Amino acid sequence: MNIFKETGALLEGHFVLTSGRHSATYFQCAKVLQYPEHLSDFAATIIDHFKNTDIDKVISPAVGGIVIGTEVGRQLSVKTIFTERQEGKMT
Numbered sequence: 001m002n003i004f005k006e007t008g009a010l011l012e013g014h015f016v017l018t019s020g021r022h023s024a025t026y027f028q029c030a031k032v033l034q035y036p037e038h039l040s041d042f043a044a045t046i047i048d049h050f051k052n053t054d055i056d057k058v059i060s061p062a063v064g065g066i067v068i069g070t071e072v073g074r075q076l077s078v079k080t081i082f083t084e085r086q087e088g089k090m091t
Contacts (some may be wrong), residue, residue: 003038007031033067043071059083061090 004010009031015023033039046068055076060069062082073080083090 003032007035007038029064030067039067039071040075043068043075046072047075057081061085 001010004027009028011026011028012024013026015026017023017026033042056078058069058073058076058078058080060066060072060080060082062084066082069082070080085091
């Protein structure tokens with residue numbers, strides 16, 4: 001949580017999320033992931049979560065996910081691809 005506060009990524013106020021729900025806090029991950037050391041650490045944490053999985057490809061959403069998805073793929077030495085939202089569905 002400290003990393004989010006230190007980088008200004010933890011925002012407080014009133015937010016309408018893409019789901020339509022409302023929240024008093026919002027994590028703007030891009031503000032954390034702009035720092036290579038944090039990007040690398042977050043990717044390593046994701047990789048550790050899937051350590052017993054045979055991963056041959058990383059798929060991430062185009063909006064908000066390309067940076068972390070690419071770093072996860074880089075650390076795993078696998079291909080990375082992204083999806084985009086079209087007519088409300090990920091394609």
